[in-house]
Amino acid sequence: MTAADDLLSESEISDGLASLPGWIREGDTLMRSVRASSFLGGIDLVNAVARAAEDANHHPDITIRWRELTFALSTHSAGGLTAKDLAMASRIDRIVEAGESTD
Ligand SMILES: C[C@H](O)[C@H](O)[C@H]1CNC2=NC(N)=NC(=O)C2=N1
Numbered sequence: 001m002t003a004a005d006d007l008l009s010e011s012e013i014s015d016g017l018a019s020l021p022g023w024i025r026e027g028d029t030l031m032r033s034v035r036a037s038s039f040l041g042g043i044d045l046v047n048a049v050a051r052a053a054e055d056a057n058h059h060p061d062i063t064i065r066w067r068e069l070t071f072a073l074s075t076h077s078a079g080g081l082t083a084k085d086l087a088m089a090s091r092i093d094r095i096v097e098a099g100e101s102t103d
Pocket residue numbers: 057058059060073074075076077078
């Protein structure tokens with residue numbers, strides 16, 4: 001079993017992505033874009049993700065372009081993808097699903 005901050009193997013990454021349909025892998029990063037229903041709705045979403053990131057002590061890079069939010073996950077201390085990234089991606093999906101409608 002992979003410790004939380006050990007680098008994932010290729011098969012662990014593809015297995016993890018199989019249950020993260022909104023995410024793509026770009027090198028050492030997992031990325032998901034979300035279109036919020038409004039700019040402030042997107043900011044609310046960013047705040048909810050920020051609280052989860054603080055709680056997990058694992059922080060996504062977040063890009064905000066009006067209503068388009070992009071979350072990017074990688075484990076900087078490990079120099080690549082770890083179980084922490086998969087776990088945070090799943091938490092972000094749950095926050096998005098629970099929150100406002102997004103396109
Ligand atoms: C000191 C603190 O625990 C570390 O810097 C945490 C904070 N959040 C983090 N977030 C991410 N994405 N990668 C890290 O390696 C990381 N390390």
